[in-house]
Amino acid sequence: MPITHPNLHLNRLDGAIPAWLGEISPDDLLPICQNVSDGGGRLLALWGSDVRDQGNGFALHVSLVNEAGLICLSMALDTAQPVYPDISRIFPAVARMQRAAYDLLGIYAQESQDHRKWIRHGAWHGFPLRKDFVNHQTHPHPNLPPMPSHQSSPASGRGGEREMQSSIPEGEGTMARSPAENVDQPLDAYPFVRVEGQGVHEIPVGPIHAGIIEPGHFRFSVVGERVLRLEERLGYTHKGIEKRFESLTLQQGARLAGRVSGDSTVAYAWAYAMAAESIAAVTPPERALWLRALLLERERIANHLGDLGDLGNDVALSFGFAQFWILKEQVLRNNAALFGHRYLMDKIVPGGVAVDLTAFGKSTLRDECTMLEREVRVLRGIYEEHAGVQDRFIATGRVEPKLAAQLGLCGLAGRASAQAWDARVQFACAPYDRLDVRMATYRNGDVAARAIVRFDELFESLRLQREIMDRLVHGDAATEMLEKLPGNGFGVGMVEGWRGEVLVAIHTDATGRFARVHPHDPSWQNWPVLEHAIMGNIVPDFPLINKSFNLSYSGQDL
Amino acid sequence: MENTNLALGMLFQLFQSLLVVLLAPLLMGWVSQCRAWLQNRSGPGLLQPYRMLRKLFLKDAVIAFNASPLFRVTPYILFGCMWLAAAIIPIIAVDLPFSPAADVIALVGVFALARVFIALAAMDIGTAFGSLGARREMLVSFLAEPALLMVLFTASLISHSTQLPSIVGALAHREFVLYPSLAFAALAFVIVLLAENARIPVDNPNTHLELTMIHEAMILEYSARHLALIEWAVSLKLFAYISLGIALFIPHGIADVGKWDALPLSIAALLAKLVMAGAGLALLETLLAKVRIFRAPEFLGTAFLLAVLGLLIHILLGA
Numbered sequence: 066m067p068i069t070h071p072n073l074h075l076n077r078l079d080g081a082i083p084a085w086l087g088e089i090s091p092d093d094l095l096p097i098c099q100n101v102s103d104g105g106g107r108l109l110a111l112w113g114s115d116v117r118d119q120g121n122g123f124a125l126h127v128s129l130v131n132e133a134g135l136i137c138l139s140m141a142l143d144t145a146q147p148v149y150p151d152i153s154r155i156f157p158a159v160a161r162m163q164r165a166a167y168d169l170l171g172i173y174a175q176e177s178q179d180h181r182k183w184i185r186h187g188a189w190h191g192f193p194l195r196k197d198f199v200n201h202q203t204h205p206h207p208n209l210p211p212m213p214s215h216q217s218s219p220a221s222g223r224g225g226e227r228e229m230q231s232s233i234p235e236g237e238g239t240m241a242r243s244p245a246e247n248v249d250q251p252l253d254a255y256p257f258v259r260v261e262g263q264g265v266h267e268i269p270v271g272p273i274h275a276g277i278i279e280p281g282h283f284r285f286s287v288v289g290e291r292v293l294r295l296e297e298r299l300g301y302t303h304k305g306i307e308k309r310f311e312s313l314t315l316q317q318g319a320r321l322a323g324r325v326s327g328d329s330t331v332a333y334a335w336a337y338a339m340a341a342e343s344i345a346a347v348t349p350p351e352r353a354l355w356l357r358a359l360l361l362e363r364e365r366i367a368n369h370l371g372d373l374g375d376l377g378n379d380v381a382l383s384f385g386f387a388q389f390w391i392l393k394e395q396v397l398r399n400n401a402a403l404f405g406h407r408y409l410m411d412k413i414v415p416g417g418v419a420v421d422l423t424a425f426g427k428s429t430l431r432d433e434c435t436m437l438e439r440e441v442r443v444l445r446g447i448y449e450e451h452a453g454v455q456d457r458f459i460a461t462g463r464v465e466p467k468l469a470a471q472l473g474l475c476g477l478a479g480r481a482s483a484q485a486w487d488a489r490v491q492f493a494c495a496p497y498d499r500l501d502v503r504m505a506t507y508r509n510g511d512v513a514a515r516a517i518v519r520f521d522e523l524f525e526s527l528r529l530q531r532e533i534m535d536r537l538v539h540g541d542a543a544t545e546m547l548e549k550l551p552g553n554g555f556g557v558g559m560v561e562g563w564r565g566e567v568l569v570a571i572h573t574d575a576t577g578r579f580a581r582v583h584p585h586d587p588s589w590q591n592w593p594v595l596e597h598a599i600m601g602n603i604v605p606d607f608p609l610i611n612k613s614f615n616l617s618y619s620g621q622d623l
Numbered sequence: 624m625e626n627t628n629l630a631l632g633m634l635f636q637l638f639q640s641l642l643v644v645l646l647a648p649l650l651m652g653w654v655s656q657c658r659a660w661l662q663n664r665s666g667p668g669l670l671q672p673y674r675m676l677r678k679l680f681l682k683d684a685v686i687a688f689n690a691s692p693l694f695r696v697t698p699y700i701l702f703g704c705m706w707l708a709a710a711i712i713p714i715i716a717v718d719l720p721f722s723p724a725a726d727v728i729a730l731v732g733v734f735a736l737a738r739v740f741i742a743l744a745a746m747d748i749g750t751a752f753g754s755l756g757a758r759r760e761m762l763v764s765f766l767a768e769p770a771l772l773m774v775l776f777t778a779s780l781i782s783h784s785t786q787l788p789s790i791v792g793a794l795a796h797r798e799f800v801l802y803p804s805l806a807f808a809a810l811a812f813v814i815v816l817l818a819e820n821a822r823i824p825v826d827n828p829n830t831h832l833e834l835t836m837i838h839e840a841m842i843l844e845y846s847a848r849h850l851a852l853i854e855w856a857v858s859l860k861l862f863a864y865i866s867l868g869i870a871l872f873i874p875h876g877i878a879d880v881g882k883w884d885a886l887p888l889s890i891a892a893l894l895a896k897l898v899m900a901g902a903g904l905a906l907l908e909t910l911l912a913k914v915r916i917f918r919a920p921e922f923l924g925t926a927f928l929l930a931v932l933g934l935l936i937h938i939l940l941g942a
Contacts, residue, residue, distance in 0.1 A: 268751040268834075275843065276831030290916060379835075381827040381913035387662035453824065453912030604755070605916050608832040 067133030068104065070097050075136065080343030081494035083134030084557050091125070091140045091149045098129065098155045106131030107473045107486070108156035109559075110568050110585035111163060113170040115195045116141075118574075123147040123172050126583070128557070128568060134492055137557055137570070147172040153179075158473040158590045169194040169307065181256060184300040184622060193308050194581075260286035260294050268604065272301045279618035283607070290603040295596045302622040310582035315341060315415055315550060318582060322569060323410045325584045326620030331357075331364040332562025333584060334413035336569040339494070339558025341415040344550045344571060352540045353417035354495045359533045360409050360418070362526040365563040366437070367396045367408075369523045372615050376516055377448070379609040380457040388444055392437060399433055417543025427534050434527050445520050458513035462598040462610030466508055474594045476565015476587040478614050481518045482510035488561035499536070500529055515613040522563075552577045564588065564617065586620030632720040636710065639719065642890075643709040647862040648672035648855065650901055657905030672858060679851035687748045687844055697744035698845065698852035704737035705859035711787065714866045715889050716878045717795065718788045726785040727775040730867075731768060734819070737856070738764055745841035752833055756840025759916060763825060763837060766923035767818045770811055773930030777808040778871050780937050787870065795874035803940070807933030809872045813907075814926035816864045818919070820857075823908040825919050835913070865900045869893070 066075060067085055072093045075085035089097065098108070109128040116124045122144035129136040142149060151174035153160040163174045164183035171192035173180070191198055259267075265288055272280035280301035286294040306325060310318055322337035323330040335357050342349065349357075370393040377385025397407040403426040404412055412420045422430075448454055464474060469482035479486060489502040505521035507514040550556075554573045559566050565587025574580040595614050599607055652669040659666025686694065710721050711730055725733065742760055745753035779785045781802065782793035818825040821838035830836060833843065842853050870877070876892030878885035914922060 266751075268755065270751075270834065274831075275833040275836075275839075377912075379832065381823045381830065381911075383658070383829070384662050384909050387664055391663060451912060453914065456918070457912060457915060603916065605835040607834050 067131055067136050068097070068100055068106075070100060073097060073138075078137075078343055078555070078557065079346040080556060080558070081339050081348075082488070082492045082557075082559050084137060084343070084559075085134065086137045086139065086555060089138050089140050091142065094125075094127070094138070094140060094152060095150050095155070097138065098127075098152045101129045101131055101136065102155050104131050106136075107475070107590075108152070108159050109135070109566065110570070110583065110589070111152075111159050111166060112570070112581075112583040112585075113142075113147075113166045113172045113194070114572060114581040115170060116580070117144060118196060123170065125149050125166075125172060126570065127152075128570070128585070130486075130559075130566075132491065135557060135559060135568075137555070139555075142172055148175045149173075150175055151177040153177060156473055157471070158593060161593065162589060168192075171195065182300075184303045186300055186303075188303075193305060198308075255298060257284045257296050257298075258294070262288075264288050265293065281618050285604060285607070287604055290605065292599050292602055292604060292607070295599045295607075297592055297596060299592065299618060300622050302619045304619075304623065306623045307581070307583060311579050313579065315547060315579075318579065319414050320411055322582075322584060323413075325623070326586055326588075326617040327408060327410075328368055328617065329364070329562040329564060329567060329586070329620065330408055330410045331360045331413060332560045332567040333569065334411070335361060336558035336560040336567045337571075337582075337584070338413055338415045338547075339560065340556040340569045340571040341547055341550060341558075343556030343558065344554035344573060345415075345547055345556075347416065347547060349417045350541045350543065351495070351538050352421075353542050355533055355537045356418045356420065356422060356542055357413055358496050358500070359422070359530060359537075360404070360412055360420075361560065361562070362529050362533070363396065363400060364409060365526045366523060366530070367393055367400070368563040368615075369519045369526070370396065370437075370441075372612070373444075373448075373516065373519055373523075375612050375615070376458075376512070376609070377454070379612050380454055382451065382454055385444065385448060385454075388440070392440055395433065395436070399429060403429060414543070414546060416547035417541070419543065421542045422534075422537065427537075430530060430534060434531055438524065438527055441520070441523060448516065455513065457606075457609060458516060459511060461512040461606050462602060462613060464510040464594055464598050466510060468597060469510060469594065472594050472597065473590045475590045476561075477518055477522070477563065478515055478591050478594070479565065480504065480506045481514035483508045486566070488559055488566045492559065496533070496536075500532060502529065512609055512613040550577045562587070564615070565591065584620075584623070586617050588616040588618075588621040591616050592621065629720065632718070635716050636719045636721055639715050640706070640710045643714060643859065643862055643866075644706060644855075646897075647709070647858040648676060650862050650865070650897055651858040653898065653901040654861075654905050654908075657902045658909060661905060661909040672854070676851050676855060679846075679854065680848050682847040684847035684849055686846075686849075689749060690844075691747050693740075694744045694747045694844075695849070697740045698849040698856070700740045701737045701856040702852045702859070704733050704740075705856040705863060708733045709859050709863040709866065712863055712866050713788055713791045713870050713874075713877060715886065715893060716882075717792050718879065722788045723786065727779065727787055727790070728772070728785060730787070731771055731775070734860070735764075735768065737860075741841055741853075745844075748844045750844060752836070752840045752843050755834075756837055756843075759837040760841060762916075763818050763919055763923070766920055767815045767926070770923060770926040770930050771815045771819070773927060773934055774808045774812045774815065774871075777804050777930065777933045777937055780934070781805070791870045791874045791877065794871070795877050802937075804933040804937035805872060807929045807936060809868070811926040811928075811930035811933065812868055812871070814922065814929070816868065817904075817907070818923055818926075820861045820864055822904065824911040824914045825922065827913050837916075862897075865897060865904075866893075869896045869900065 073087050073089055075087040078084040078086055107130050109130050111127050114124045121141050123142040125140050125142055127138045160179055161183050163177060167173045168182055168185035169192060265286055268285040268287060270283040272282045282298040284296045285292055310321060313321060319334060319337055323334040325333050370389050374386045374389025400409055401407045404420045412418055464482045466483035469479055469484050474482055474484055475486060483506055485504060485506050487504045489497045490504050503525050505518045507517055550573045552573055552575045557570045559568045568585040570583045572581040591614055598610050649669060651672045656666045656669055708730060711725050742757040745757040778790050782790040784790060821828055826837040845853055873896060876889055878889035
């Protein structure tokens, strides 16, 4: 048992990673979270679901993780007043997840201090993830804010928005006591926290940037060049992924999961497959698992190469940028030649993998490994000996280990601040349980440390790639594809992507179709830490610090 | 005879003025091309700046609602200042008719005038980036300007004049000797050139990161013909600075006004020097990373120190 609590009964879930599911009452949430936090555990994800069609009102799901594994807690919330205790005092990272859960589902954390919109930029009325949501986008009257009725046609929610047009919205009332009176605020009236004082001024940046990057708004409060405070506003790439999942089949869902955040497509596809296989209690053939690990490491290699180049570019060392991107391009081209897609999309499917590796492929990848090891070693030497680069990297954007632990910094950035979590090590699923992954951790927590972690992980991934090819077992790469899931199931998958742990949770309804799919990106945890990393640094260092985290917008805006 | 000389001089002046305006983008293209080669890239080609100018001139300008006339006229002032500067500096021939119009101090003043206008225009729109860029530009330039003056004074002391034609004439027609004072001044000049032309390590002309920009931040709101003029002025400024460096430190081969036969050699020498200077600039930019903005004062302080050292060496050692 990962934790013990008198009111908690945990059931071990099937699947590749150690995970438990427990039903609790909302009143027990705080003590259990405190218990996990005291034991050094972290919060991974929080999401809600609408289970009124099963007569249970709403449900809140929280994923916690400690050394033993993943603890998934579910609790039923009242239909009329779907509230739960605020846990952001224990896990600060959860604050934005709680705000997003309100925007999407209308469930909210009691006593929470921050009721501002997170994902909803005034683009819709009501709560999209409720099964009876009517898409008011198609309404001719912009000033029509009727809340959807909670009682209307519970079974028809699955079909998506369009077939719901006929349902007549009843009067609102159940949400009258909701914390947010600002439901119908104008689009841009987002109350940023203001810093007052002599000489303080604000620099608004984005969501449109001078370069081609994802959209996000950054509000700097500065004195001269020094940053007093940064506040992020994200949500510009909200695409309704979670809602879309509910109308997809298992196979279609695999494609969508691979597109939650394009740079982590392998991690998402694997986590999704892992969750589905957990519900169906099937284990893919061993060769498929080895190939999955190969693809995941290749994704890590490509992204780390790209990031190291970008870090060079951000300090105007375009030499480093060009060299690393030549190497990354080589990896991507090999991906395209051997697996049919540069970024390896749709190669991992529930039940196995959709690719295989030939003897020719093995020799190509071995050559590539040798070339990369040689080149990256030289480039690492240049980065580490270049006075200009080191001057910009060292002590910039520092996140102390203590702060990192407090805020739940995870993944690559966490390991650079002494947060020794790596799902490939602690919760090694096959084939990682036979690979003995060496975790890279540093204590400095600055840009330099995040660069070094990338270098170390890059070499480790190259080593793993070789070892995987040496030990790749013969056999089928995929058995019969997983076609359908059992009814009323819950499964969860967690994969250490290059950025951090990616989690996908799947709930199925009575017929085995998706009731709720929640993909969780490590960026949820790390975006708030970026606000702390920049404090006390100067404005022109922000792009460098931001790049050293390289967080996903799409993955967390969903 | 006087009239013929003047007419010839005007012809030379006209020729040089046209030459710099037409060649300046090519120099930019050359620097970019060298940088691309040094980074293992194939590069967009030497003519890319001309294509860029053509594209920009063909576009419709977008101007902020709250832009004042200052914002609109600044590109023309900027272009005019840089063209004037490039016309004053003896590039293909000494003793051009325009040269007496301004000595080295006035030349620094012409650059300063352009800077004041671009900084004002940047703040005119009222965006955060414009003010940010203007503020940083002023920080860099108020440190670069004295260093530049010190460099010019060193050369003036050697030739006993602040008139550029006299300086260049004096230096060009001597036996080739090494002046330690000029060597220090040349180092200082290179640093000032990098800073004043928004090059690495002080600024990055190719960046897309708006928070790190200095020069680019000031011109973010410009588009179409205005942007084209500014880009052209930027290339003229780089051309003027490099030409000034050539005139001060390696003027050998420059023609005297009116001597047609010396002109081909003068132009050939100029082109060869520009090719080498452009390649050298690209090499420097490839090797260096951008310094943190608060290290820029140290960097420019070094320039000032070197220039003063040059001056002292001349005064104390007479070398």
